[in-house]
Amino acid sequence: MKKREKYFSIILILLFSSFELTAQYDLTEGWEMQYLERQPPDKIMDLLGIKSGMTIGEIGAGRGRMTVYFAREVGTSGRIYANDIDELSLSYLRGRCRRLGFTNVEIITGKMDDPLLPEKSLDMAIMVLVYHMIDKPDKLLEKIKKSLKPGATLVIIDPVDKEIDREFGIDRSKPDVKTLTIRERVANSAKNSGYTLVKVDTSLPSDIIFTLKPTPVKVKIPAGEMLVSMILNNNRKTTSREFERMKKDTLKYDLSEIEFRKAGYEFIGSRSYPEAVAIFEMGIELYPESAMLFAEMGEAYLMQGDKEKSRESWQRAAALDPDNPQGKYLLENFDSLFEEIHPKKK
Secondary structure (H helix, E strand, O other), X not given: OHHHHHHHHHHHHHHHHHHHHHHHOOOOOHHHHHHOOOOOHHHHHHHHOOOOOOEEEEEOOOOOOOHHHXXXXXXXXXXXXXXXXXXXXXXXXXXXXHHHOOXXXXXXEOEOOEOOOOOOOEEEEEEEOOHHHOOOOHXXXXXXXXXXXXXXXXEEEEEOHHHHHHHHOOOOOOOOOOOOOHHHHHHHHHHHHOEEXXXXXXXXXXXXXXXXXXXXXXXXXXXXXHHHHHHHHOOHHHHHHHHXXXXXXXXXXXXXXXXXXXXXXXXXXXXXXXXXXXHHHHHHHHOOOOHHHHHHHHHHHHHHOOHHHHHHHHHHHHHHOOOOHHHHHHHHOHHHHXXXXXXXXX
């Protein structure tokens, strides 16, 4: 009797275990079973914090091994954008979702360097066993960044080095093999594509989970607008001192050439020619090889009536950009142009 009870207990345990496995992986197809122990969907979703209502973009979704689990987890209030470049795999996934009744999955055929996901739409983007297959992933990561909402993350799940080495036949023991580790590759891509690597999870035996966040771009203060404001509200000497201070803080101020050109033209537009010249001189101090700044300063001098300084500025512009036909024309017709703007009094 006891023996029968023991056998009966074993059968119950086996049946219960089988039921648990079926319940946990009921969306999995036979050819995907090899990945279940390696990448359990429930564990991955728990680690990533995937929950109801989220909008997720899966790059390289293929036939949807992970997609269907994501779709069930986010529910009808969430959305999955399943991307791939393989149209046949996506056709399979479309049929798979129809069979399983998932209406919250949108199929997107992307490009090698652009997933074509909607801009600022995702709470999370995920790449599973995709990143290490791409030779030059940085541009793809840049494009993915555009699809992320503020605060959203990009998750890369990729094999540990020994798995990648086995897959591609890499022998790191050879002295001429200089292959980067997967951590080095992801870290480099993060830096090059404008991300910060915020977390590295090694709880899976054969894969590493990298979590990246777009690095906040600090908006610089436009130098041109500040200089115009200072000139209008202070004397020029005070503005010069402030300009010297601004030059030392390039992380805070946008001191690009266009800033000085715009500010200079604003003063030309208001017929404040000495102020325009002062702005152009500041720009030339930073960009002494800019033909445009010299040409525009020449225009300010021309409108002010300073013939020689105008000619001198345009000559300098022509020397810096000798192939510009407009500069040549202005110098050849300079005297008549000046007379037209400043006619001699009779």
